[in-house]
Structure formats: C-alpha cells, structure tokens
Amino acid sequence: MKYLFASCVLISCGLALSGCAGMQKPAFSTAEVQSLAISLDSSKMMAHLDAFQKIATNNGANRAVGTAGGLATAKYIMSEAKKAGLQPQMIAFENREKVVGQNIIVEIKGQNIDDAIVLGAHYDSVKSGPGINDNGSGTALLLELMHHLAQQKTAPKNTVYLAFWDSEEVGIAGSQAFVKKLSPEQLKHIKAYINVDMVGTKNPDIMIADATKSSVDEMEKMLKARGMSEADYKPLTDGLRAVPVHAGDLALEQELSKFFQQKGIKIKKDVSTLTASDTVPFLGKVPVASIILFNEQLKGDVLEFAPCYHQACDTTDWVDPNSLKLASEAILNLLSYLQNQ
Numbered sequence: 001m002k003y004l005f006a007s008c009v010l011i012s013c014g015l016a017l018s019g020c021a022g023m024q025k026p027a028f029s030t031a032e033v034q035s036l037a038i039s040l041d042s043s044k045m046m047a048h049l050d051a052f053q054k055i056a057t058n059n060g061a062n063r064a065v066g067t068a069g070g071l072a073t074a075k076y077i078m079s080e081a082k083k084a085g086l087q088p089q090m091i092a093f094e095n096r097e098k099v100v101g102q103n104i105i106v107e108i109k110g111q112n113i114d115d116a117i118v119l120g121a122h123y124d125s126v127k128s129g130p131g132i133n134d135n136g137s138g139t140a141l142l143l144e145l146m147h148h149l150a151q152q153k154t155a156p157k158n159t160v161y162l163a164f165w166d167s168e169e170v171g172i173a174g175s176q177a178f179v180k181k182l183s184p185e186q187l188k189h190i191k192a193y194i195n196v197d198m199v200g201t202k203n204p205d206i207m208i209a210d211a212t213k214s215s216v217d218e219m220e221k222m223l224k225a226r227g228m229s230e231a232d233y234k235p236l237t238d239g240l241r242a243v244p245v246h247a248g249d250l251a252l253e254q255e256l257s258k259f260f261q262q263k264g265i266k267i268k269k270d271v272s273t274l275t276a277s278d279t280v281p282f283l284g285k286v287p288v289a290s291i292i293l294f295n296e297q298l299k300g301d302v303l304e305f306a307p308c309y310h311q312a313c314d315t316t317d318w319v320d321p322n323s324l325k326l327a328s329e330a331i332l333n334l335l336s337y338l339q340n341q
C-alpha cells in the first residue's frame with residue numbers, strides 16, 4: 001500500500017492527537033469475530049503467508065518487483081493457480097524505473113462471459129521488508145478465493161478475474177499497465193473492481209472507500225475548528241474532492257458498510273483508501289470498492305499505518321488470522337451481491 005495522502009492524515013493527527021489516540025482503539029476484538037457468513041480458511045491463508053515469509057528470507061529479505069523474491073512469489077502464485085486447475089496468465093510490463101514486473105491474471109469463466117468482476121491485490125513488497133501484511137495478506141486472501149471459486153460445482157454468474165499485481169510499491173505500475181490496455185468497451189463490461197490490501201492487521205480500524213466524499217467535509221470542518229487557515233487545508237481537501245468517482249461506487253460502499261454494520265463492527269470511510277493502492281487506475285472508469293485494515297499509531301513524528309508498515313518486521317508475527325477471516329467474509333459477501341446484480 002502506498003499512502004499518497006499521508007501528509008493529510010499526518011496533519012490531522014498532529015492537530016488532533018486525542019483523535020488519533022481514539023483511533024488506536026480497535027473497532028472490534030478480533031477474538032470475537034464469529035463466522036456468520038461464509039469465510040475463507042484462515043489457516044490456509046496463513047500458510048501462504050508462511051510461504052511468502054520463507055521466500056523473502058531466502059531472497060534478501062524482500063519480495064520487491066524485479067528481485068529474486070518477487071519472481072519466486074510470482075512462481076508461487078502461478079503454481080497455486082495451476083493446482084486449482086486454472087490457466088494463469090503472466091503479463092510483463094515495465095515500471096518507471098525500467099524494472100520489468102509481472103502481473104498474473106487468473107480467469108474464472110462465468111455463465112455470462114460478457115460481464116466481469118475484477119478483484120486485485122498487489123503481491124510485491126517494498127525493498128525494505130518481506131511485505132507480509134503489505135500485501136502478502138491480500139494476495140493470500142485472493143489465492144484462497146481462487147481455490148474457493150475453482151471448487152464450486154457451477155460457474156459463477158459473471159466471469160471473475162483475479163489480478164495479482166506487481167510493482168504497486170513502485171508507482172502502482174502493474175495495475176496501471178493493465179488498465180491502460182483495456183478498451184472503453186472492455187471497461188464498460190467490468191461490473192466492479194475490488195481491491196484488497198493489508199487485510200491481516202491486528203486490532204484494525206476498517207477503512208472502506210468513501211464514495212460520497214462526506215469524510216472530506218468532516219475533515220475540512222475539523223481542520224477549520226482547529227484553526228487551520230483555508231489556504232493550508234484547501235490543497236488537501238481539494239485534492240481529495242478531485243479524486244474521480246464512478247456512479248457505481250456508492251452501491252459497493254453501501255454494501256460493504258451494511259456487512260460491517262450487521263456484525264456490529266465500526267468502520268471508517270476514507271477517500272484516501274482509493275488513492276493509496278491499485279484502485280487508482282480504475283477510478284472513475286468502473287465501480288470501485290476498497291478494503292484496507294489499518295492500525296494507525298503515532299511513533300514519534302511518524303504515523304505508522306500498521307505495525308511494521310514498510311519495515312523489515314512486517315512479518316507473520318503481526319498478522320491476525322481473524323482479520324484475514326473477517327476481510328474474506330466481507331469480500332465474499334460483496335462478490336455474491338455483485339453476482340446477483
């Protein structure tokens with residue numbers, strides 16, 4: 001995950017430390033998550049994370065784009081897809097640093113092959129760590145979703161594409177390269193793009209995309225109340241308001257909100273979640289949904305989005321299987337909603 005509007009969050013935190021301390025309180029106790037909906041097997045997701053951890057350990061402690069660890073991760077994803085009886089496609093692209101990345105696209109053909117739902121997670125890590133929560137977690141969730149869908153007796157109503165993006169950590173390049181090649185006609189047939197990033201966080205604040213951007217109004221009010229001048233906050237709030245939206249975004253946000261509400265779990269709506277990951281190239285072009293689990297903590301002057309974010313210690317130690325399970329329920333719920341539209 002890349003937090004492009006990090007400065008904005010930092011400023012609001014700097015001005016409202018009490019507000020930030022409040023955010024440290026988990027929205028729910030992960031121990032209490034009960035399996036009300038269908039979920040994916042968290043022990044299998046953890047096993048993928050163990051494999052990613054091992055890959056990093058054996059390859060210079062990271063799984064970054066263009067490195068041995070990155071390629072080993074790609075190979076692992078390819079072999080999982082083949083194990084599921086699917087035919088994954090590896091598509092090479094070049095990022096801004098002229099490093100070659102590899103997107104992996106897995107198709108699960110639907111009964112109606114005209115419309116598609118795309119789910120994506122980046123599998124590359126930063127160079128400074130193994131990237132187990134960011135974003136081995138989303139990758140593991142997508143791998144188990146792939147196995148789950150491949151095992152169904154009947155094909156899904158709409159075709160599902162699972163996209164394992166490379167080079168998100170360097171320029172959100174994999175998803176950009178993919179979207180660039182889609183024709184307007186192809187984009188019209190994508191019912192939704194669902195992004196899964198950092199979903200293993202312990203004691204998380206659940207952030208979902210804010211389609212109506214009401215959170216920007218709240219942010220503006222808060223900054224004003226704390227004495228910030230319009231000249232100072234306007235570039236931030238204008239930037240967030242300029243984030244492109246699609247008419248279909250709101251229904252996805254409402255469906256996700258409903259899911260968490262029914263479980264009695266507090267969520268945070270945030271436009272920034274849209275600008276922080278592989279949602280960026282899809283914005284305004286297709287309906288987009290995004291789920292990220294944060295646990296923001298102020299460490300000195302630095303706001304950490306989750307423990308060990310972009311650090312060498314982003315290992316399996318900081319991943320909670322209950323968070324993975326909860327995120328998988330939310331995603332399965334959204335997917336079944338979309339399949340019935």
Ligand SMILES: [Zn+2]
Nearest residue numbers: 001002134169
């Ligand atoms: Zn990241």
